[in-house]
Amino acid sequence: MDDIIASSAGGHGRPGGHLADQLRWFDITETDRRQAEALAVTADELAEPIIEDFYAHLLSFEDARRHFRGEEQIARVKQGQLKYFRELVSASLDEDYVRNRRRIGQIHERAGVTPTLYVGAYAYYLHRLGHRVMAKMQDDPAHALPLLLSLIKIAHFDMSQALETYVEAREATIEQREREMSELPTPVLKLRDGLLLIPVVGTLDSYRARSLTVKLLEGIRDHRARAVVLDITGVAAVDSAVANHLIQTMTAARLMGASSVLTGLSAEVAQALVKIGVTGEALRTAGDLQHGIEMAERMLDG
Amino acid sequence: MAVRVPILRQGRTLIASIQEDLSDGDILELQSRVLEDVIRHRATGVIFDVSALDVLDSFGTRTLSDIAAAVQLRGARMVIVGIQPEVAFSMVLLGLTLADVPTALDLETGLAMLGRAA
Numbered sequence: 001m002d003d004i005i006a007s008s009a010g011g012h013g014r015p016g017g018h019l020a021d022q023l024r025w026f027d028i029t030e031t032d033r034r035q036a037e038a039l040a041v042t043a044d045e046l047a048e049p050i051i052e053d054f055y056a057h058l059l060s061f062e063d064a065r066r067h068f069r070g071e072e073q074i075a076r077v078k079q080g081q082l083k084y085f086r087e088l089v090s091a092s093l094d095e096d097y098v099r100n101r102r103r104i105g106q107i108h109e110r111a112g113v114t115p116t117l118y119v120g121a122y123a124y125y126l127h128r129l130g131h132r133v134m135a136k137m138q139d140d141p142a143h144a145l146p147l148l149l150s151l152i153k154i155a156h157f158d159m160s161q162a163l164e165t166y167v168e169a170r171e172a173t174i175e176q177r178e179r180e181m182s183e184l185p186t187p188v189l190k191l192r193d194g195l196l197l198i199p200v201v202g203t204l205d206s207y208r209a210r211s212l213t214v215k216l217l218e219g220i221r222d223h224r225a226r227a228v229v230l231d232i233t234g235v236a237a238v239d240s241a242v243a244n245h246l247i248q249t250m251t252a253a254r255l256m257g258a259s260s261v262l263t264g265l266s267a268e269v270a271q272a273l274v275k276i277g278v279t280g281e282a283l284r285t286a287g288d289l290q291h292g293i294e295m296a297e298r299m300l301d302g
Numbered sequence: 303m304a305v306r307v308p309i310l311r312q313g314r315t316l317i318a319s320i321q322e323d324l325s326d327g328d329i330l331e332l333q334s335r336v337l338e339d340v341i342r343h344r345a346t347g348v349i350f351d352v353s354a355l356d357v358l359d360s361f362g363t364r365t366l367s368d369i370a371a372a373v374q375l376r377g378a379r380m381v382i383v384g385i386q387p388e389v390a391f392s393m394v395l396l397g398l399t400l401a402d403v404p405t406a407l408d409l410e411t412g413l414a415m416l417g418r419a420a
Contacts, residue, residue, distance in 0.1 A: 217387030224407055251399050252390035257383065257406035 019098060026157045032150035033093065039147055040089040042136065047085040050128045051078050057124060067111075085125075088158060089151065098161055105165030115166055122159055126152060178203060186212050188219035191293065194226040194300055201234030209238075209245040216249055220258045227296040228253055231289050233264030243272040247283065259299045260284065263292030307332050309339050315347040315416055316340065317409070321354045329365045337372055346378050347416035351409055353384025363398040370403040381405065383412035 039046070055078060058064045068074050084104070087097065108118060130148050137144035181203040189197045196219050200212065216228060230250070238246070250260040263286045265273070273283070286292035305328045310317040316339055318332065336348060350366060352358060358366075370380040383406045385393070393399070406412035 213391060214387070217390060220407065221387055224411070226407065226411065248391070248394045252387070252394045255385045255390040255393060255400060255405050256387065257385070257408075257411060 019093075019095060022160075023093060023157070026153055026160075028093065028153050028157060032153055035147045035150040036089045036154055039133070039151060040086070043086050043089050044082065046129060046132050046136070047082055050125060050132065051081050051085075053128060054081075054121065054124055058121070088154060093154070093157070101158060101161040102165045105162035106169060108162065109166050109169045115163060118162060119159060122155060126155055178205075184208075186215055188215055188223070190223050190225075191229075194224065195293075195296055196220070196223055196225045196228045197231065197289075197293070198228065199231045199234065204232070204235045204238050204242055206239075206241055206245065209242045209249075213245065213249040213252070216260075217252055217256060220253060220256050225258050227299050228258055228260040229263060229289070229292045229296050230260055231263045231292065232266075232269060233289065235264075235269060236266055237268040238272050240272055240276045243269070243278070244276050247273075247276075247278055250283065259296070261286055261292045261296050263287070263289050304328055304331070309336060311339075311343055311345075312413075314343065314345050315349065315413065316343065316345045317349045317351065319351040319354075319409075323355065323357070324362065326361050329362055333365055333369050336369055337376075340373055340376050340378055345376075348373050348378060348380040349409065349412045349416070350380065350382045351384050351412075352382060352389075353386065353408065355389060356386070358385070358389055358393055358398070360396060360398055363393065363400060367400060367403055379404070379416060381412040381415055384408055 055074060059068070059074075068077075087100070129151070133148055134141060134144050137147075184202045186198060186200055186208070189199070191197050196216075198212070198216055198219070202208075204212070216230070219225065220228060230246075232246075246262070250262065253260045261284045265285060284295065286295050305322060305324055307318050307320055307324070307328070310319070316336065318336060320332075324332065339345065340348060348369075350369075366382060370382075373380040381404045382400065385405060404415065406415050
């Protein structure tokens with residue numbers, strides 16, 4: 001159980017890594033597979049009218065209609081749906097199957113099919129399918145119900161695969177953005193002889209904090225600076241490790257003989273600093289950049 | 303081999319420029335020599351130039367603090383100059399912050415600092 005939670009919480013990027021566990025979690029047994037296969041015989045016959053109905057339903061939405069360019073594309077997508085349905089009932093549920101489902105999930109994600117649209121479409125299918133199977137097996141409803149229940153289980157497993165891909169895709173996007181943010185350059189600006197300004201904009205993670213340290217300390221040496229204003233107005237929040245790193249950097253700057261002033265602390269950053277035990281006395285800070293620069297100039301002149 | 307750091311005198315300022323890594327014994331020897339020189343020349347300022355060092359360990363740092371405190375007792379001031387960026391940061395990581403010793407970027411700044419104070 002823990003494994004499953006762990007794998008759904010953090011085990012992304014490993015399609016089918018714990019396939020057996022996942023199937024067990026969905027309680028999909030051999031019986032379920034056999035029963036789904038029993039439906040496979042009539043799959044095409046069942047699916048075609050449902051797909052027709054579904055597209056009539058889909059195309060009644062203006063937004064959806066705009067996604068399709070002509071009858072030809074609709075026919076192709078319908079064909080794809082039929083194949084999807086055949087695969088669902090043939091229920092091999094192996095690694096290849098999962099990979100394929102995830103690939104389709106990716107295509108949907110990129111095409112802008114939201115989870116709502118996806119789950120809604122699935123519900124539509126299952127509902128129609130239920131009716132049709134019941135109608136077809138009118139004489140034997142006691143037999144039809146378990147068939148459908150098995151299929152519903154497999155369908156849910158199927159949905160979970162697609163939804164995982166959605167989450168993964170979003171996470172990959174977020175990660176990418178974070179990386180871009182932390183790779184923003186940090187310029188070292190010389191305001192006047194002996195006075196440097198380093199504005200930091202964006203996310204300050206530990207990777208970027210390290211490169212900031214190097215830039216600041218080498219900037220002091222290269223520009224022969226005696227005062228540095230570090231402006232972090234553009235940084236929304238820092239964790240305690242980064243806050244600690246900032247303090248260490250400013251202490252190192254002092255060892256090199258330069259005073260530093262930290263300006264533009266946001267409420268969160270101020271709290272993070274207090275949390276690691278930093279007080280105003282140990283650290284020279286100013287409310288905004290203007291006061292910070294004035295303070296630094298006084299230190300240079302004094 | 304013991305390293306003997308030369309102590310130069312300019313006016314009433316003494317300048318000790320450490321050019322290579324010192325053993326603990328070398329540092330102690332330097333400590334007593336600097337203090338003797340401060341007294342002999344009635345120096346008002348002492349500058350330790352460590353710009354050639356790649357590392358400053360805890361013993362060295364503590365001894366520099368001690369020297370600074372003793373120099374101050376003689377009514378003179380001491381400045382450490384030329385701590386390099388990577389040395390500075392590794393010192394901070396070791397918790398060696400030299401809180402009570404003034405520091406300056408290089409010899410020139412250090413001399414100016416002592417000149418202003420005099």
